[in-house]
Amino acid sequence: MSSIGSVPASPSPSASPSSSASDDFAALVEEEILAGSPFHSSPDSDLFNEKEAQRVDEDEIIDHENEDDDGFEDKENESLENESTDSEPGASDFELQRKRLRSSEVVLGKRQRGVDDLQFNSDNDDKIEASVGRGGSCPPHPGFMWGVCIRCGVMKPSDDSIENGVALRYIHEELELSRKEAARLRQDELKQILSKRKLYLILDLDHTLLNSSRFQEVPPEEQTFLTAFFQGAGSGEDGKSTKASEENTGPDLTTAEQNSGVQAGREGLYMLPSFHMWTKLRPFVHRFLEQASNMFEMYVYTMGERAYALAMAQLLDPSGRYFKGRVISKADSTHRNIKDLDVVLSAESAVVILDDTEGVWPRHRDNLIVMERYHFFTSSCRHFGLESSLSREHKDESESEGGLATALKVLHSVHETFFHDFDQVREDCIGSSDPVKDVRQVIPSLRAKILMGCRIVFSRIFPVGLANPESHPLWQLAEALGAQCVASIDDSVTHVVALDRGTDKARWAKQNGRFLVHPSWIDAAYYRWCCPHEEDFPVADVQTKYMKLSFSKTVDICL
Amino acid sequence: MFFHIILERNLQLHPRYFGPHLRDKLVSKLIHDVEGTCSGRHGFVVAVTAVENIGKGLIRDGTGYVTFPVKYQCVVFRPFKGEILESVVTMVNKMGFFAEAGPVQIFVSNHLIPDDMAFQAGDVPCYETSDGSVRIQKDSEVRLKIVGTRVDATEIFCIGTIKDDFLGLTGDPGGAA
Numbered sequence: 180m181s182s183i184g185s186v187p188a189s190p191s192p193s194a195s196p197s198s199s200a201s202d203d204f205a206a207l208v209e210e211e212i213l214a215g216s217p218f219h220s221s222p223d224s225d226l227f228n229e230k231e232a233q234r235v236d237e238d239e240i241i242d243h244e245n246e247d248d249d250g251f252e253d254k255e256n257e258s259l260e261n262e263s264t265d266s267e268p269g270a271s272d273f274e275l276q277r278k279r280l281r282s283s284e285v286v287l288g289k290r291q292r293g294v295d296d297l298q299f300n301s302d303n304d305d306k307i308e309a310s311v312g313r314g315g316s317c318p319p320h321p322g323f324m325w326g327v328c329i330r331c332g333v334m335k336p337s338d339d340s341i342e343n344g345v346a347l348r349y350i351h352e353e354l355e356l357s358r359k360e361a362a363r364l365r366q367d368e369l370k371q372i373l374s375k376r377k378l379y380l381i382l383d384l385d386h387t388l389l390n391s392s393r394f395q396e397v398p399p400e401e402q403t404f405l406t407a408f409f410q411g412a413g414s415g416e417d418g419k420s421t422k423a424s425e426e427n428t429g430p431d432l433t434t435a436e437q438n439s440g441v442q443a444g445r446e447g448l449y450m451l452p453s454f455h456m457w458t459k460l461r462p463f464v465h466r467f468l469e470q471a472s473n474m475f476e477m478y479v480y481t482m483g484e485r486a487y488a489l490a491m492a493q494l495l496d497p498s499g500r501y502f503k504g505r506v507i508s509k510a511d512s513t514h515r516n517i518k519d520l521d522v523v524l525s526a527e528s529a530v531v532i533l534d535d536t537e538g539v540w541p542r543h544r545d546n547l548i549v550m551e552r553y554h555f556f557t558s559s560c561r562h563f564g565l566e567s568s569l570s571r572e573h574k575d576e577s578e579s580e581g582g583l584a585t586a587l588k589v590l591h592s593v594h595e596t597f598f599h600d601f602d603q604v605r606e607d608c609i610g611s612s613d614p615v616k617d618v619r620q621v622i623p624s625l626r627a628k629i630l631m632g633c634r635i636v637f638s639r640i641f642p643v644g645l646a647n648p649e650s651h652p653l654w655q656l657a658e659a660l661g662a663q664c665v666a667s668i669d670d671s672v673t674h675v676v677a678l679d680r681g682t683d684k685a686r687w688a689k690q691n692g693r694f695l696v697h698p699s700w701i702d703a704a705y706y707r708w709c710c711p712h713e714e715d716f717p718v719a720d721v722q723t724k725y726m727k728l729s730f731s732k733t734v735d736i737c738l
Numbered sequence: 739m740f741f742h743i744i745l746e747r748n749l750q751l752h753p754r755y756f757g758p759h760l761r762d763k764l765v766s767k768l769i770h771d772v773e774g775t776c777s778g779r780h781g782f783v784v785a786v787t788a789v790e791n792i793g794k795g796l797i798r799d800g801t802g803y804v805t806f807p808v809k810y811q812c813v814v815f816r817p818f819k820g821e822i823l824e825s826v827v828t829m830v831n832k833m834g835f836f837a838e839a840g841p842v843q844i845f846v847s848n849h850l851i852p853d854d855m856a857f858q859a860g861d862v863p864c865y866e867t868s869d870g871s872v873r874i875q876k877d878s879e880v881r882l883k884i885v886g887t888r889v890d891a892t893e894i895f896c897i898g899t900i901k902d903d904f905l906g907l908t909g910d911p912g913g914a915a
């Protein structure tokens with residue numbers, strides 16, 4: 180496509196995105212008048228920066244201020260005629276130019292008349308500059324959408340590197356915010372969300388809310404089981420959906436599911452042909468999301484790819500009411516292999532994180548509730564060096580006593596404690612607007628109640644000669660859970676943790692009627708958020724590594 | 739802003755169309771090819787209004803296709819900084835809202851939304867005054883002013899403001915203005 184004013188054979192002006200200077204209409208007209216060609220992009224235009232454009236703009240207005248409207252129009256036409264003789268427009272070009280200018284006259288006329296005109300009043304421009312709000316003015320620019328400042332409308336300066344900002348692609352592909360602006364939004368949001376008596380909840384996907392396995396990683400015997408389970412021996416609705424999946428167009432599949440080819444089986448088992456993948460939702464997940472949404476504004480944050488994250492979000496939340504627009508995936512992270520709240524527009528003091536991997540949250544351990552991993556598929560277990568899987572044993576987590584049911588209980592107490600303290604502090608110091616309560620204090624304090632009252636002695640758990648056993652992870656975990664750990668036996672000891680019954684301390688426990696438990700008892704307490712039944716964690720006669728399939732209760736799957 | 743301008747374009751046509759309806763075919767191809775397109779310089783081509791002149795065809799070597807230079811009048815829509823537009827809100831989030839004025843996408847950040855309007859999350863996210871009298875949500879009609887644009891070869895994006903007199907909500911969803 181070529182304009183009349185330029186050489187017809189020249190391609191469309193794709194060479195360079197024109198500078199924002201030429202977007203300013205007045206500047207554009209000015210430019211045209213100088214160049215004598217409509218929409219002529221002078222080579223200089225790319226060198227124009229916004230300030231110059233602004234200046235040109237103002238000059239123009241000042242220039243015309245002393246003239247009456249007619250004089251103004253004449254001048255424009257004159258300058259057009261004068262200038263256009265320099266270039267070589269044809270007759271029709273000239274007509275067009277006149278037409279173009281006629282429309283521009285309207286604008287410029289209005290600009291010039293100014294005072295009582297609302298739309299192109301130059302005073303108005305100033306007012307915008309002055310009243311740019313929610314604190315502060317440009318620069319520094321608070322952020323950019325499509326590379327244009329969201330407050331003052333200038334193009335992003337080339338030296339404003341991305342390091343100063345956070346790209347928030349999950350909110351919008353082209354959005355980028357400065358760290359300062361992100362901080363401001365967090366504070367704004369915090370007041371809002373606390374007034375609704377809500378907190379933020381960041382949810383991991385894999386092993387937390389669901390489990391996925393690629394088709395090619397499914398062993399044949401598991402494949403048989405999955406197929407049977409998927410189709411169900413079914414009655415009622417299950418039967419219907421089975422039929423539907425076979426025909427691939429069921430009336431009870433949603434449109435979105437049909438489009439992506441997703442097929443829904445029983446009990447949250449899905450087949451996603453486009454991903455070559457099985458996905459199993461963790462039992463209780465729907466109830467969990469529904470109830471958690473009353474207490475939290477929820478995000479999904481996964482290290483998976485964006486397409487996968489969105490597909491999973493669609494399974495968990497087909498109507499989009501839980502976390503639409505709040506699905507954060509790998510590409511959104513500012514660091515490789517690390518999750519950080521910097522991409523989440525929420526004050527860190529009000530964020531609860533649910534994830535099965537503590538290591539990916541180096542900066543936010545106190546916000547974190549670590550989930551017991553949900554391994555439904557065999558391949559998933561293998562990735563973690565585990566032998567068996569729920570699927571292989573034809574089991575699944577219990578709805579009522581599984582990982583998510585536990586998590587929901589914990590979330591309830593975190594929410595309750597937070598707002599109980601929040602209200603109290605507010606009553607104590609009315610008028611203080613400081614963020615008063617912090618989830619990062621609430622979670623550890625709740626955790627410290629789990630094994631409160633237990634006095635623990637470890638027997639041959641630590642390597643011989645370990646200088647300070649207090650630094651051992653198991654010791655630290657037990658203390659974080661509220662237990663008191665001591666180095667040697669005394670009367671107050673309640674639990675002896677050992678790997679085999681043959682040690683002196685183990686024998687002492689037996690003789691004195693104290694609990695003798697396997698170390699996984701402490702892990703169970705950590706994941707289950709309660710003091711587990713000691714009888715479930717016996718110590719064998721010979722040393723065992725004792726691997727339980729799941730700390731959460733499991734139930735058999737009936738085909 | 740709308741402009742009525744003359745543009746030129748080279749159209750390539752397969753020889754099978756050569757016949758009594760050659761001109762019609764060229765015109766319909768022209769309309770099909772250009773209407774709805776966007777160029778950074780001219781903006782969005784809204785409608786072809788007349789074909790001024792069709793030049794002599796030139797046979798392309800090797801293919802048999804013929805290239806015709808066509809000069810045509812059309813209405814284009816090109817947003818400018820400082821311009822006032824009527825738009826329809828397409829999405830609202832805590833950062834601001836997106837709106838469309840015809841083919842143009844506009845983003846209004848919360849910096850450029852009046853301070854007395856606050857974001858309300860929920861099933862229908864919106865910006866609302868504390869007394870609830872003004873509420874901007876999806877499908878609301880909004881008058882806004884362009885404060886900045888990014889012009890690419892094939893796309894135009896705008897940043898807008900409603901933080902000024904006589905800007906803001908003009909109609910509620912459903913079109914009752």
Ligand SMILES: [Zn+2]
Binds near residue numbers: 317319320321330333
């Ligand atoms: Zn700015």
